[in-house]
Amino acid sequence: MTKSLLLLPGDGIGPEVIGEVKRLLAVLALDIAVEEALFGGAAIDATGLPITDETVARALASDAALMGAVGGPKWAGQAYDKRPEAGLLRLRSEMGVYANLRPARCFAALADASSLKREFVEGLDILFVRELVGGVYFGTPRGIEDIGGGERRGVNTQVYTSSEIRRVARTAFELARGRSNRVCSAEKSNVMEAGLLWKEEVTALHKAEYADVELSHMLADNMAMQLVKNPKQFDVIVTDNLFGDILSDEAAMLTGSLGMLPSAAIGEAGKPGLYEPIHGSAPDIAGQGLANPCAAILSFAMALRFSLGDAAAADRVEAAVDKALTGGARTRDIGGTLSTQEMGAAIIAAL
Ligand code: NAD
Numbered sequence: 001m002t003k004s005l006l007l008l009p010g011d012g013i014g015p016e017v018i019g020e021v022k023r024l025l026a027v028l029a030l031d032i033a034v035e036e037a038l039f040g041g042a043a044i045d046a047t048g049l050p051i052t053d054e055t056v057a058r059a060l061a062s063d064a065a066l067m068g069a070v071g072g073p074k075w076a077g078q079a080y081d082k083r084p085e086a087g088l089l090r091l092r093s094e095m096g097v098y099a100n101l102r103p104a105r106c107f108a109a110l111a112d113a114s115s116l117k118r119e120f121v122e123g124l125d126i127l128f129v130r131e132l133v134g135g136v137y138f139g140t141p142r143g144i145e146d147i148g149g150g151e152r153r154g155v156n157t158q159v160y161t162s163s164e165i166r167r168v169a170r171t172a173f174e175l176a177r178g179r180s181n182r183v184c185s186a187e188k189s190n191v192m193e194a195g196l197l198w199k200e201e202v203t204a205l206h207k208a209e210y211a212d213v214e215l216s217h218m219l220a221d222n223m224a225m226q227l228v229k230n231p232k233q234f235d236v237i238v239t240d241n242l243f244g245d246i247l248s249d250e251a252a253m254l255t256g257s258l259g260m261l262p263s264a265a266i267g268e269a270g271k272p273g274l275y276e277p278i279h280g281s282a283p284d285i286a287g288q289g290l291a292n293p294c295a296a297i298l299s300f301a302m303a304l305r306f307s308l309g310d311a312a313a314a315d316r317v318e319a320a321v322d323k324a325l326t327g328g329a330r331t332r333d334i335g336g337t338l339s340t341q342e343m344g345a346a347i348i349a350a351l
Pocket residue numbers: 013017068069070071072073085088258259260276277278279280281282283284285290291292293295333
């Protein structure tokens with residue numbers, strides 16, 4: 001049966017990197033119905049909203065949605081609920097994609113592209129499982145209020161329930177079984193109640209159902225340090241929304257560039273997934289053809305694997321990226337001179 005993919009190019013380098021996915025789609029000629037919608041700042045300019053109800057409905061009716069990136073200086077002055085980023089949070093929440101898989105894999109050809117020495121990153125293969133629809137991103141109360149005397153107060157709330165923690169931990173344990181069977185859970189249980197609950201719930205689920213998986217716990221600040229000290233100690237890392245955001249950007253540099261790291265956000269079985277490179281709209285290089293399209297292309301491969309029922313095509317796309325890199329194809333962020341389009345062309349040529 002024909003599968004459906006909704007492309008959400010978004011802002012800045014988003015349309016540039018999704019453009020390379022479109023060229024790849026044309027060459028692969030798979031049985032996928034591809035649609036496109038405005039998202040983020042581009043949607044604000046056209047409709048006043050970062051995402052419309054119609055676009056949310058179309059994403060929910062698709063098998064997968066693949067976005068580029070949203071945001072940029074043009075819209076940064078708006079109230080939070082009117083910003084491009086709010087559209088992304090709404091989409092994640094309405095799609096219920098609570099588990100964000102962010103694989104930090106160092107391609108062999110890029111072992112010298114990281115700012116760490118080769119021996120620390122060669123063969124690196126970490127899978128982050130970031131909780132994506134809860135925590136401080138969504139907790140209430142939130143806001144900025146005047147509290148008199150010329151003072152203002154900014155409030156955000158870190159909040160997790162047991163079931164929110166357990167469902168994402170379950171995803172991490174399940175995925176670990178298909179890998180090296182090790183999970184490290186990161187929180188700040190030393191200073192935060194939500195972190196303590198996180199640790200307790202992960203421990204209880206492990207004891208009850210996943211005792212065969214090796215589980216360890218680490219305070220998130222220590223993990224930030226350990227990721228640069230000895231990153232290969234990690235297999236699967238499960239953590240909350242905010243720590244997962246920060247630690248996965250850090251891990252991206254171990255693979256050579258933020259432009260290399262894809263992601264898949266999944267929820268209940270059978271529901272559509274949301275796929276996105278972990279990088280943003282990169283206003284500093286947008287419109288110049290300098291963006292690395294690998295993260296977007298590898299996110300498309302994850303969509304093929306997890307939502308579009310074509311693992312063989314996913315393998316082909318991932319192998320083509322590997323082959324292009326091995327052949328020396330490089331955008332500027334990974335030490336080369338190719339443009340976004342030239343890099344996309346090198347990957348297509350390697351198919
Ligand atoms: P960013 O990820 O956009 O850029 C950080 C740095 O990495 C920049 O120097 C940029 O040039 C570089 N970079 C990012 N992607 C690259 C790529 N594919 N190839 C080469 N270099 C790349 O983060 P930022 O500058 O902090 O944020 C810019 C905007 O993007 C903000 O509005 C932010 O909210 C938004 N953002 C959106 C997403 C998303 O849509 N998923 C993710 C992160 C940030």
